Amino acid sequence: MNIKKSILIRVRAAFLGIMIFAICVAAKIGHIQVVDGAKWEKLSEEIHFDYKKVKATRGNIYSDNGSLLATSLPFYKVAIDPTLAKPEVFRAGVDSLSFLLSRYYKDRSAAEYKQLLKDARTAGKQYLVINRKQINYQAKKEMMNWPIFRDGRYRGGVIFEKIDVRYRPFSNLSRRTVGFVNEDGQGAGLEYSFDDVLGGQDGEALFQKIAGGTWKPIFDGNNTKAINGLDIHTTIDINLQDVAETSLYRAMEKHNADDGTV
Template sequence: MTVATIETHRRRLLLVATLLLAVGLVLTIRLVQWQVLEHEQMRALAEAQHSTKIEISPRRGTIRDRNGRVLAISLRNDQVIGDPDFFKAQMPKAKDYIISTAATILDMTPGDLRARLESGEGHYLKLKNSIPITASKKLNDAGLSPAIVIERQDRRVYPSGALLAHTLGFINSRGEGVGIEGSYNQQLSGVPGFKLFEGENYGQGLGNVPSITPAQDGADITLTVDLNIQYMAERELERALAAEKTLTGTIVIMNPKTGEILAMAGRPTFDPNQYDNVPVSVYNNPVISAAWEPGSIVKILTMAAALDTGKISPRSTFVDRGSMTYHHMIITNMDKKANGTITPAQILQYSSNVGIVQVADVLSTTAFYTYMRANFGIGSRTGIDLPFEVEGSIRLPGDPGWNPVDLATHSYGQGMAVTPIQMTTAVAAIANKGIMMRPHVVAGVQGGLESPEGPGPLRRVVKSETAATLTDMLVSVVETTVTQARVPGYRLAGKTGTALIPPPEGTYSPDETIASFIGYGPAEDPRFVILVRIDRPQVHQTGADVAAPVFRNIAQWLLAYLKIPPSDQQTRR
């Protein structure tokens, strides 16, 4: 062999070795990529080729009122699902049994049923969209699974329609929701189960029985709301809006001792069965999201703070000449009348702006805002167990734009904003001997807590003696000047509000108001607090003429419904 020949062989061997090394290096890189970098992806791909997983939907929890009446329920809708791959893998006699049994139950011809299963592919073929529960039971009892099975697809139904719509809310197809359906979606939804089919030879002796992980149904929820009280509240709200030729308003009814919401109604509203028929803005619950300048009902809180600090007493007197100058601003009474020398009770009876500004001035700026913000929670969320609660607002000393005149206007509820739930919760604390309870609409969740923080007392806002004194003053309001709120035989406490609506620019217009009344009773042992708010009434303007009669109608009905004896009988006990 010549030197040239040896050199040629050496070069060829070197080339082959280089090629083998390159191939080995490529294989090594790919193995590292598959086994390390793309491990999870490769595993998922292998599992997908090896098995088929079908989700089993859980039953969504039912929502009921405090008396067990259904407010939201998922109605059963059974679909019939076939497994073509499993069916085609069976012996002829097994196929004949499946077809003859199922065709009779499903009211199908054997030929049609067989043709659909033989021509189908995979493990999932919808044979019927819906069948009666009796047929569903027969099919389950026939033991045809997994060739033909029942798949449950629930449909959410709200039996009372638009009643309590804002509180209940809904969940859309994307899993987005409002109301209880939204805030408690995780508890209501449950946990899906799965049916796992293994292997290409499925049905031929290898993995012929699917592995099933059962679904965990959602928890049922009980609300504090009483459907009868809710109906009454919504009926009275509709009547008031019609009488005043306006469109928006709110009613809240709370148990002051527990913070339980017995009813909350708002207009405009919607039917959660057909929620997509209205603008999205209608979904907002006005009880927790529609802040407004409340007007004179805030005088309750101003008076409570002054009495509680001892800066005034029930025997204190103030001079009301109908108007006054406070830090270069002229303060006038709504009715322009001068009331002369008046007591704190008379300030509330006459709803004297001039009088309450003097009370706030005696109280001091620091004490006033401490009580408003820290004690009564104005400008803070109440923590109610519903989504999208807003804070409201009150400008504090030190905030941009605050000036001493704010103390005057805030004392009678202008220049600040509260939500209906904030105002109801604050006044409910007066009714509950000075203790504020957390407002809540959920009484219980099957296997869980009532609300994220749990219901219960939040804090003491005034002394019990202060609450008792103020209650007597508010009873005098109903008995003397706001007789539209009276219910014969019962001592009810309350206060009107006639608030001007702040314009986008310029000054307040005297032609547009928000009329309100908040009250509770019976005064000796309050069982309910009612807030009525009617926006932009067109026939009357004041809280006494517009909202107080609505309070009276609801209170009179509630006293009978709750079987509360007249006040003189309670006093004799």
């Protein structure tokens, strides 16, 4: 009888303990949802990850003799995660980096750039756009040798975000024939007709939404690399086209015409 009573007491004690634990869990969940709900909701908005499209580099369009009619030139937006550099690396390089940034962009003094970088680092800001001005590939190569930047993406925190800009070396020559494609996928000419070939296959990369609604690229092993577009070679004789269009423009000016065809 004593053994049964002892077992019964233990069972009741265990049951009571489970009930108390369940009540505590329920109370904590209720506290989080009701009292701290706004706080955690705001935090979830600030720390948000999502896969976004990465545009493939568009293919080139060539004339019959291999001259470029349309190509994509790479430009870059320069940003930095100032929290990644080690303290000794940041201290040793921030003065020289600030001087070089000031000399290149000419919009702030070296002291102002230094303060901008230091303030962002102190505040724990993980994504700081250095300047809204986009740089070309040669400038990027130069900057990659600058203090802090030379330590790369993971140790120096520098971020070069690539932006392709469509460029026609012959300007308005064969402009209508070469054509265009806008952001909505509408267009004209070769660019539009061969959009599937030239456009390639876009990739995907992980981005983190940080304070202010800015999306910061995260270099993740699951990113899908974009497949660049193919080139197309046309039968357009650029020299003949130049002669024909020049003659047409002269005739239009002579006769004060609004339009003309060859």
